[in-house]
Amino acid sequence: MRPTIIHLRHTLMLAATISLLFSLVVYFLYAANLLAFPYDYDQGEGFEVHDTVIFSRGELPYRDTEVYPFYASNYPPLFHVMAAPFVWFFGPAYWYGRLLGFIGSLISAVAISYAVYRDGQRQAWISLLAGLAFLSSNFVYHIGPLYRQHTMMVTFETLAVVLLASAFPRRDRRGIAIALLLLICAGYTKQLAAISAVAAITWMFLRAPRRAAAWTAAFVMAGSAIFLALNIASGGQWWLQAVVANVNDFMREQAFGLFLLWFKLHGFLLIPAVLLLIYETYIDRLSLYSIWFAAAALLGGIASGTWGAGDSYLVTSVAAMCILSGIFFSRIVTQNLRLPRAFSIANISAAAAIVIPLLYLGYARATLKMPTDGSFQPIGELLGIKANVREDFYDSATFDVGGYAHIGYFLTPADHAAGDRIVELIRATDKPVLSEEAGFTMAAGRDVVTNPTQLRNLHLAGQFKGEQLIEMIEGQQFGLVILRALFYPPPVLEALDRFYEHQKSVRMNDFDYLILRPKIAEEP
Amino acid sequence: MVILRLRPPPLHFTAPANLTKLPLMDSDDRAITKRQLGIALAVIGILGFAGILAIDLIDVGRQGGIGPAQSLALLLMAALTIIGLSLVPLGDAPA
Numbered sequence: 001m002r003p004t005i006i007h008l009r010h011t012l013m014l015a016a017t018i019s020l021l022f023s024l025v026v027y028f029l030y031a032a033n034l035l036a037f038p039y040d041y042d043q044g045e046g047f048e049v050h051d052t053v054i055f056s057r058g059e060l061p062y063r064d065t066e067v068y069p070f071y072a073s074n075y076p077p078l079f080h081v082m083a084a085p086f087v088w089f090f091g092p093a094y095w096y097g098r099l100l101g102f103i104g105s106l107i108s109a110v111a112i113s114y115a116v117y118r119d120g121q122r123q124a125w126i127s128l129l130a131g132l133a134f135l136s137s138n139f140v141y142h143i144g145p146l147y148r149q150h151t152m153m154v155t156f157e158t159l160a161v162v163l164l165a166s167a168f169p170r171r172d173r174r175g176i177a178i179a180l181l182l183l184i185c186a187g188y189t190k191q192l193a194a195i196s197a198v199a200a201i202t203w204m205f206l207r208a209p210r211r212a213a214a215w216t217a218a219f220v221m222a223g224s225a226i227f228l229a230l231n232i233a234s235g236g237q238w239w240l241q242a243v244v245a246n247v248n249d250f251m252r253e254q255a256f257g258l259f260l261l262w263f264k265l266h267g268f269l270l271i272p273a274v275l276l277l278i279y280e281t282y283i284d285r286l287s288l289y290s291i292w293f294a295a296a297a298l299l300g301g302i303a304s305g306t307w308g309a310g311d312s313y314l315v316t317s318v319a320a321m322c323i324l325s326g327i328f329f330s331r332i333v334t335q336n337l338r339l340p341r342a343f344s345i346a347n348i349s350a351a352a353a354i355v356i357p358l359l360y361l362g363y364a365r366a367t368l369k370m371p372t373d374g375s376f377q378p379i380g381e382l383l384g385i386k387a388n389v390r391e392d393f394y395d396s397a398t399f400d401v402g403g404y405a406h407i408g409y410f411l412t413p414a415d416h417a418a419g420d421r422i423v424e425l426i427r428a429t430d431k432p433v434l435s436e437e438a439g440f441t442m443a444a445g446r447d448v449v450t451n452p453t454q455l456r457n458l459h460l461a462g463q464f465k466g467e468q469l470i471e472m473i474e475g476q477q478f479g480l481v482i483l484r485a486l487f488y489p490p491p492v493l494e495a496l497d498r499f500y501e502h503q504k505s506v507r508m509n510d511f512d513y514l515i516l517r518p519k520i521a522e523e524p
Numbered sequence: 525m526v527i528l529r530l531r532p533p534p535l536h537f538t539a540p541a542n543l544t545k546l547p548l549m550d551s552d553d554r555a556i557t558k559r560q561l562g563i564a565l566a567v568i569g570i571l572g573f574a575g576i577l578a579i580d581l582i583d584v585g586r587q588g589g590i591g592p593a594q595s596l597a598l599l600l601m602a603a604l605t606i607i608g609l610s611l612v613p614l615g616d617a618p619a
Contacts, residue, residue: 205556282611282614302596
């Protein structure tokens with residue numbers, strides 16, 4: 001390769017690295033901003049904090065929702081169990097769960113870089129870019145520093161896949177056992193990990209059906225034993241709350257919209273990943289990464305169209321995409337591809353030296369999101385971007401697609417003050433408070449009453465009558481009701497409408513929280 | 525009925541002492557071939573396609589015909605069949 005080409009390649013690689021590192025800086029600042037916020041940023045985070053509190057007491061959150069406090073969780077336990085020790089030292093708080101999720105995303109990125117380095121002929125620079133590309137994804141950025149189990153599930157999945165890809169062909173029994181254990185951990189962090197488990201088992205069967213059957217049997221037995229233990233310990237509530245109440249309607253428009261957005265944001269790396277998948281399907285052997293990518297993109301993408309799902313359901317496919325595209329680039333650079341004679345691998349490799357950094361540069365631009373005010377203003381002006389989702393934030397994805405989380409912007413002191421105001425309102429009443437967000441009631445030291453989305457799902461499954469809750473509403477036993485998204489089942493909302501009235505709205509984090517008080521009985 | 529052909533089992537031999545310490549690769553496992561994978565995918569695709577259509581025929585009480593989830597599943601099954609059939613000519617190469 002000519003010195004000028006080498007110089008150009010290094011310059012472009014450096015530019016791609018700086019672009020993705022800029023994205024990483026924004027991600028760190030966003031995480032720091034969120035860690036300092038003591039209330040819900042994404043709807044439902046508070047209920048995950050509450051699940052953690054319940055686990056920290058040695059209890060299970062899979063409970064009967066017909067009796068006070070009408071609370072149950074629909075999430076598997078592991079993430080909350082991991083965060084439970086923090087409750088013993090710091091009490092209920094958001095920061096440690098958000099920190100765990102954020103660290104989980106960084107671990108995933110390191111695992112992706114390692115996989116590309118190990119399985120891609122030790123191309124260190126490409127490996128670095130592959131890991132940074134994962135953290136630059138808008139989907140990862142959104143959910144990484146939230147008090148959510150999803151990021152930790154992806155971390156377990158990524159570690160499992162990277163380990164299994166190496167351990168299974170080498171017959172490394174310890175490595176295979178740990179990888180399958182990590183997959184079980186992923187499944188008991190969030191149910192969606194079943195897709196990765198199916199991909200891993202399928203790949204093992206392709207490689208060595210007999211050994212795969214033995215390992216799968218052990219895997220299923222271990223996973224089922226935990227399932228049964230949880231169901232027995234919760235008196236059958238685990239099955240009802242985590243399985244029955246998790247079946248939601250499929251919305252085709254949401255799934256298609258998210259698929260298109262997924263491609264628009266990640267296309268620069270999706271196409272190389274798909275090319276390697278096709279190459280392995282027809283010319284080479286299918287790698288675990290390819291099967292994982294296909295399963296996560298297809299099944300995760302379809303699942304993203306269900307009610308309550310969203311862009312986060314495609315994060316696993318982004319992790320697989322980063323590994324697959326990184327390995328593809330490494331194999332091109334090292335000329336480690338068997339191509340038909342019509343193609344000259346040497347020429348392709350020479351061209352790729354320039355094209356690869358350009359693809360990562362294009363990806364960095366496609367996934368750009370950043371504040372546009374303060375110290376970011378000159379950078380925004382330099383890049384020629386303007387705020388497009390709020391007055392102070394730019395997101396290349398925009399907020400136009402259904403299911404795409406409308407978050408990512410930084411919180412302000414006004415948001416903190418608004419949350420404090422709601423907590424003061426709760427403290428001013430002696431009665432229990434019905435709130436659609438658990439963070440306020442926890443901050444006020446009150447009971448967390450109900451989990452609205454869970455009651456909605458149970459109601460749709462014909463598993464929630466709500467007689468006692470409606471009785472309490474009709475008896476105006478709640479001193480205050482705080483609504484945000486009106487997720488309660490229709491009979492509960494109708495009772496609230498009859499016996500409570502809107503007093504004021506408090507705007508926090510771009511949402512209007514409706515404060516309702518008991519209606520005063522009219523004079524006959 | 526489709527019978528998947530497996531390769532004959534490898535001949536047993538005693539490895540030289542200096543080879544027994546090498547890490548065992550999966551090359552001696554009976555890996556699924558591209559043809560077998562192709563047939564399996566095509567069978568799943570065809571049966572899945574027929575099964576999804578049969579939902580409407582069997583469940584006569586259903587209203588509204590083929591829904592959005594069903595049409596998506598039909599598309600997937602058709603794609604699976606085509607990919608499967610395209611793999612069959614690739615023969616005994618490991619999948």
